[in-house]
Structure formats: structure tokens, C-alpha cells
Amino acid sequence: MPELPEVETIRRMLNERIRGKRIDRAVCRAVKIFQIDPRVLEKSLPGQKIRRLDRRGKFLIVRLEGHWLIIHLGMTGQLTYRHRSGRTDKARLFHETAPGKRGTILDEHIHFQIRFQDGADLFFRDVRKFGKIYLLDKKVSLQKEFFTQMGLEPFSAEYRLDAFLEKMKNRNLRIKSLLLDQGFVAGIGNIYADEALFEARIHPARRLRYVRKYEKIRLFEVIPEVLEKGITFGGTTLRDYVKSDGEQGAHQHHLNVYGRRGEPCRLCSTPIEKIVLSQRGTHYCPSCQKR
DNA sequence: AACCTTCCCTGATGGC
């Protein structure tokens, strides 16, 4: 479950490695994740240079010379980079070693591969295929035409208390559900929602009308802190998430509530509880986070 | 309009 800190970790590492590289070839496999005709993708990418990588919420934005390549990792998406030291190794394109054929089966879950002219490879792997890949013409204004429903971007100038409070007006859903809504604050997922609510000492099932203003302010303040901490540790690896070098993150060792059902709260030793909200496992300390 | 539920997808896990 890559959330903002995981996508940002990938963005930073990849930006260093692939910025300026020119694409030699692109190969697509699982049609479902492509939001455009894969043949168009395979035809459009070769020859283009990677200008830079950006991020909006959980979306990774690859800025090319003539297009925007936008990648969402969904639940189990992985984006990894490998440079085959020197050897030209054409046989190792995953497309040429499909399952059932003789020879090395690289990985049936790799759905998209970019090979650069210097021989480096970028792989998109996604077991559950919840990920999505978009290709937009550079003329498209991303903020006005693509990210139209996207909420406040943490760490940006638009992340201000007045806007944060304004987006809560006339709403009365459970606070956890609000945090999962990408139209509120962009980039928060199940793990960091639970962690932020713990830091803000708010029970996840509280409806908005029962959340006091000082609590909302506290939530506004802890969200960037919680996300920043996740980035500092290179993201949270519970199952599938890996950094772009294939290594695990380390933030899972620093979680306060997520995945800690039955374990003692780090503040008060009360066992952490788990309930289901919005069809999502939800973890909290019943003593620190009162209803 | 706001809110909630269902569905997609596959591997890991637990009960019998």
C-alpha cells in the first residue's frame, strides 16, 4: 500500500537515477493497468528523454519531452530500477520470455518495462493489478485537467489551515474516512491515516461534528510530521512495497498503532485495538484516543 | 451533495 511517503521515496531515488536518460524501448504486458492503448505507449516513449520526476498525492509524474507519463502504484505496485553493468542483454526483456515458453521466466507480474539507451531498465511490477499507467500529451494542464479532484498537497504552499478547515465544512463523516478521501488531503492511505489520528489523539470513528476545532488544528499539524517521518525511514514495508532499488523501507519498525493490535501503546501501555471502518482495518489506542 | 457499499485482483493464512 504505497502512500505518499512510499511514492516520495521512490520518486527521490528514481529522480537521481533516470533523469536525463533517453528511452530506447517500452514494453507493455497486462492491458488492464494501462489507461491508454499500450501500443500507443510503446510507440510514443522511445526517443524521449526523462526531464524529471514529480509527485502529486500518490501519483508519480514522469515528465518527458512531449508527454506526461503518470503512474499510480495501487496496492501492490513496485517500480524498480536496474542497470545491467555493461552487458547488452536483449534476451532479458520480459516480453521475450513469456510464461510457458522455454528459457528464463523473468517475472509474470512485471507489466511494464522501460529500457534506456544506456542499458538501464525500469520495471513496473504489480501482483494485484490495481495500479494504473496514464500517458497524456504535454499540452494537457495536469492540475486543471487531470488532478481536478485532488485535495491539499502536504508540504506545498496550498497546505494551509484555513483551506484544511474549509474542506471540513458541512461534512459529518467519520474522521478516518475523511483522511482516506484523496480530495481532502492528497496522499494519505490506511497506514498514515491511523498514525496521524494517533498523533492527534482523535478516535478514528469520531464523526466530524464531534471533532473540536483544536483537535482539527492538531490533525492539520501532525499530518506533515507523520508523512515526513515515513519518508525519513524510506517508507513502510509490510508486504509488497519496496524502494526503487528493491530494498525494503524501515518505517514499519516505527509505527505507533498500525498493525499493532494487542500490543501495548507506546505512550500508555494499553493494548492497541483494531476495528473496521470504511472497509479498512483501523488501529488505535482506546485510552489515548477517546470517542 | 454527501455518504456508504461493492467490486476489482491475487497471494498468504488459518480452520477443518
Added chain:
DNA sequence: TGCCATCAGGGAAGGT
């Protein structure tokens, strides 16, 4: 040991 049900959840779509 093998089989089947259940669980994990981001976000679109559908329902109230």
C-alpha cells in the same frame, strides 16, 4: 496434506 474461505485495501462505480 489438501481444500476452501477469509483477509489485505486504493479508488471507481453504483446505490441511498
